[in-house]
Amino acid sequence: MTGGELAAVCQEQGFAESSLYILPKLTGGEWHLLTREGGQYRALTRGHRTLPLTRLQRSFVKSLLPDPRFRLFFTDEELSVLRHFTEDVEPLWKQEDFHYYDRYTDGDPFDDPDYQTHFRTILAALSRRQYVNLSYQSGKGNRISHHYLPLKLEYSAKNDRFRLLAVPEREKRSPWIHTLNLQGIRKAVLLSRLETEDFDFEQMIRRSYYKEPLRLQIRNRRNALERAMLHFSNYEKKTRKIDEDTWECLIYYNRSMETELLIEVLSFGPAIKVMGPDAFIDLVRERLDRQMELFSRFGTDGNVTSAPS
Amino acid sequence: MSEYQELVKSFQKSRNYVRDFLIYGFKSREDFSVKSGRTYDNERRRIESWLSEYIQADYGPQGKTLSLRLDSNLLGTNPLFRVWRSKSFTANDLMLHFFFLDLFREDASFTADELADRILKDYGVLLEPQLIRKKANEYVKEGILTSRKDKKRLLYSMEPEPARALPGVLPALLDAVRFCQLTMPLGFIGSTILDGQKAANTVFLVKHGYYGFTLEDEVLFRLLQAMHRQQAVTVRNRSNKTLRPQEEIFHMVPLKIFVSTRTGRRFLCGYQMKSRRFSTLRLDQIQQVTAEGPFDEYICLHEKLERNLPSCFGVSFGASHEMDTLKLTLHIREGTEDYILQRLRREGRDGIITRVEQDIWTYEKTVFDGNELMPWIKTFLGRILSFASSNAFLEQKFYRDVQEMARMYRREE
Numbered sequence: 135m136t137g138g139e140l141a142a143v144c145q146e147q148g149f150a151e152s153s154l155y156i157l158p159k160l161t162g163g164e165w166h167l168l169t170r171e172g173g174q175y176r177a178l179t180r181g182h183r184t185l186p187l188t189r190l191q192r193s194f195v196k197s198l199l200p201d202p203r204f205r206l207f208f209t210d211e212e213l214s215v216l217r218h219f220t221e222d223v224e225p226l227w228k229q230e231d232f233h234y235y236d237r238y239t240d241g242d243p244f245d246d247p248d249y250q251t252h253f254r255t256i257l258a259a260l261s262r263r264q265y266v267n268l269s270y271q272s273g274k275g276n277r278i279s280h281h282y283l284p285l286k287l288e289y290s291a292k293n294d295r296f297r298l299l300a301v302p303e304r305e306k307r308s309p310w311i312h313t314l315n316l317q318g319i320r321k322a323v324l325l326s327r328l329e330t331e332d333f334d335f336e337q338m339i340r341r342s343y344y345k346e347p348l349r350l351q352i353r354n355r356r357n358a359l360e361r362a363m364l365h366f367s368n369y370e371k372k373t374r375k376i377d378e379d380t381w382e383c384l385i386y387y388n389r390s391m392e393t394e395l396l397i398e399v400l401s402f403g404p405a406i407k408v409m410g411p412d413a414f415i416d417l418v419r420e421r422l423d424r425q426m427e428l429f430s431r432f433g434t435d436g437n438v439t440s441a442p443s
Numbered sequence: 444m445s446e447y448q449e450l451v452k453s454f455q456k457s458r459n460y461v462r463d464f465l466i467y468g469f470k471s472r473e474d475f476s477v478k479s480g481r482t483y484d485n486e487r488r489r490i491e492s493w494l495s496e497y498i499q500a501d502y503g504p505q506g507k508t509l510s511l512r513l514d515s516n517l518l519g520t521n522p523l524f525r526v527w528r529s530k531s532f533t534a535n536d537l538m539l540h541f542f543f544l545d546l547f548r549e550d551a552s553f554t555a556d557e558l559a560d561r562i563l564k565d566y567g568v569l570l571e572p573q574l575i576r577k578k579a580n581e582y583v584k585e586g587i588l589t590s591r592k593d594k595k596r597l598l599y600s601m602e603p604e605p606a607r608a609l610p611g612v613l614p615a616l617l618d619a620v621r622f623c624q625l626t627m628p629l630g631f632i633g634s635t636i637l638d639g640q641k642a643a644n645t646v647f648l649v650k651h652g653y654y655g656f657t658l659e660d661e662v663l664f665r666l667l668q669a670m671h672r673q674q675a676v677t678v679r680n681r682s683n684k685t686l687r688p689q690e691e692i693f694h695m696v697p698l699k700i701f702v703s704t705r706t707g708r709r710f711l712c713g714y715q716m717k718s719r720r721f722s723t724l725r726l727d728q729i730q731q732v733t734a735e736g737p738f739d740e741y742i743c744l745h746e747k748l749e750r751n752l753p754s755c756f757g758v759s760f761g762a763s764h765e766m767d768t769l770k771l772t773l774h775i776r777e778g779t780e781d782y783i784l785q786r787l788r789r790e791g792r793d794g795i796i797t798r799v800e801q802d803i804w805t806y807e808k809t810v811f812d813g814n815e816l817m818p819w820i821k822t823f824l825g826r827i828l829s830f831a832s833s834n835a836f837l838e839q840k841f842y843r844d845v846q847e848m849a850r851m852y853r854r855e856e
Contacts, residue, residue: 149449149492149493149495149525149529150491150492150493150495151449151488151492152449152492154449155449155450159534164534165534165537165538166538166566166567166568167537167538167541167566178565178566178567179541179542179544179545179566180545180548181545181548182541182544182545182548183544183545183547183548183601183604184604184605184606184639184640185544185587185604185639186586186587186601186602186603186604186605186608187586187602187605187608187636187639188585188586188587189584189585189586190585190586190632191632191635191636191639192586193632194629194632194633194636195616195620195636197627197628197629198619198623198627201627203622203623203626204619204623206619207615207616207618207619207622208612208615208619212611212612212615215609215611215612216609216612216616219608219609223586224671226628226629226632226664226667227628227629227667228671230699231667231670231699231700232628232699232700232701232702233699233700233701233702233712233752234702234703234704235701235702235703235755235756235757235758235792236703236704236705236706236757236790236792237704238789238790239788239789240785240788240789257618257646260646261618261646286646286647286648287622287646287647287648288516288647288648288649288650289622289625289626289647289648289649289650290649290650290651291626291649291650291651291652291704292650292651292704292705293650293651297650299648335517336517339516339517340517360466360683361706363466363467364466364653364655364706364707364708365705365706365707367465367466367653367654367655367707368515368516368650368651368652368653368654368707369514369515369516370512370513370514371468371512372468372499372501372510372512373467373468373469373510374469374501374503374508375469375503375505381469386514397822398705398822400821400822400824401818401819401821401822402818402821403817403818403821403844403845403847403848404844404847404848404851407851407852408852415852418852419852419854420825421824421825422824422825422845422848422849422852424825424826425824425825425826425827425845425849426845426849428774428825428826428827428828429845432774432828432829434828434829
């Protein structure tokens with residue numbers, strides 16, 4: 135390799151400033167790993183063996199063995215190979231060490247044999263970029279059957295569910311990604327067709343984001359700023375300080391996230407105010423109007439002194 | 444004053460800075476007043492280097508602010524795992540690593556003296572056998588090398604690589620780890636399995652994933668170790684409740700890790716020696732964990748905690764001995780709004796759900812700290828007929844909040 139090529143590897147594999155530290159040591163001989171012949175550098179070592187899994191890595195695998203989501207990937211025989219492979223290490227954690235107190239209780243049936251079969255069929259299709267024929271029952275009870283190209287499997291920690299993100303074969307050119315709950319899949323059959331065209335998934339998702347981000351104004355009371363910053367840290371966001379007590383937070387989102395975001399914003403009560411877009415403000419208003427209407431219709435008009443006991 | 448280094452001996456010092464860039468993203472140099480400005484400059488430069496692709500710099504009236512822009516819905520791995528690759532090493536550490544990988548290629552076995560000879564002969568580097576033995580023993584402890592006695596000689600050899608150790612199972616294991624590195628505790632360790640096999644994740648995404656969790660993984664690791672050994676711990680905690688962060692020391696028996704999938708927080712739940720009560724501390728605020736000796740009553744405390752969990756809606760065991768009962772009456776159009784009932788069932792943590800009459804339902808729950816239900820109850824706005832509680836303060840707060848929200852969003856005439 136030339137010095138330039140070494141620098142390119144550093145740039146690609148290391149941190150932004152790594153080459154400043156690594157290159158002089160490699161080429162200057164402090165790290166005696168290269169020899170120079172003409173203008174080229176050559177490794178002193180002849181090749182490298184792949185590292186075995188360390189005890190820590192095997193402990194990680196052992197911790198996963200009782201997890202039904204991990205077991206989705208394996209046959210019983212494969213699981214017994216893994217049990218044997220990890221028998222001399224301790225797990226890093228046990229299932230009972232954790233208490234997921236706000237996880238939904240109607241997660242996917244990971245132990246159901248049909249679910250496991252569908253999961254593995256879709257995983258195989260994803261790895262090979264293969265089309266699959268899916269029979270699907272939606273949450274509303276509608277049954278559909280289409281040829282899909284699976285793009286990603288999305289797991290929601292909150293819902294404890296897998297969702298398949300896919301494009302229907304006949305709408306391949308459409309920018310819309312379909313989301314199917316894995317739980318709703320009734321039948322999954324691999325088709326012989328493979329997809330060769332590249333899909334820029336990130337671009338497809340980014341294109342689905344509204345042009346105008348959700349604009350929140352946060353007043354720092356009841357520690358709302360920190361709560362909001364943590365709560366929304368799983369969204370792409372941007373925050374700036376307006377004055378001593380007020381911050382503005384922009385959150386980038388798409389239509390599929392809208393209801394969930396609305397609920398999250400409502401949970402903060404008056405500590406967060408939606409400043410835009412107008413369509414989102416209308417959603418909040420609609421809920422509040424309906425609420426005030428219910429209070430007045432049923433005699434609980436929200437007057438603090440007349441609250442029911 | 445020490446020179447700036449890109450790599451660090453311990454990540455602890457940088458941890459709070461990375462977290463602040465990720466969580467807040469609006470703090471300027473002046474807002475980081477805990478340490479000197481020079482410390483801030485070094486940490487900022489380091490983090491900019493580690494996470495260059497995700498750093499965004501903005502300039503405003505408060506000066507330059509840095510933020511980390513990560514969209515967890517889109518990424519195949521957690522970019523913050525990179526911070527764990529920042530550990531410094533010596534030249535000998537590095538050279539021996541590559542020499543070992545080369546020398547043990549052919550399933551050979553060597554003593555430390557033989558390794559020293561081969562390293563001198565093959566690479567022209569003179570290293571003391573003692574130093575090589577020390578490194579080899581470290582690798583034995585880590586499970587990379589194995590050692591065996593042959594008469595008086597201690598022979599080192601390398602453990603088989605994954606493809607040979609797990610014939611036929613490795614592809615499925617890599618698929619599983621692709622998923623687990625994003626979703627399971629201590630996921631960084633999983634990501635190193637993928638790195639070792641040059642396997643990237645292009646299949647799985649995670650929704651509601653909090654990448655900041657990995658910054659607490661060293662704390663989590665120590666707590667889990669203490670839990671498995673049934674030890675008490677001393678915890679140095681930094682609370683952000685006031686503008687100036689304050690540090691406190693707690694003596695606790697760690698019992699469980701509470702995880703929120705919705706608020707970006709994880710907690711240590713334990714028995715606090717001083718107050719003799721169960722309490723929780725946020726993992727991101729714990730700065731240091733020191734294990735003490737084994738705690739005799741560990742199992743008894745654990746059982747007691749399990750009995751208490753059904754009355755704990757979130758992470759609070761309440762400030763007083765009185766329990767809070769909350770009752771929510773909802774208007775749910777049966778047939779068309781059954782998803783609201785579904786929400787009550789799956790999110791209500793075993794609260795009692797009763798049909799009062801057509802379209803009118805109640806949800807009732809008694810908990811240690813009713814305050815913890817308030818954010819959730821507000822998510823039903825638009826359907827609440829009434830809210831009542833044995834705790835008058837909560838009731839008043841609810842109605843006051845709703846009225847204030849109605850005022851906030853009132854249309855201008």
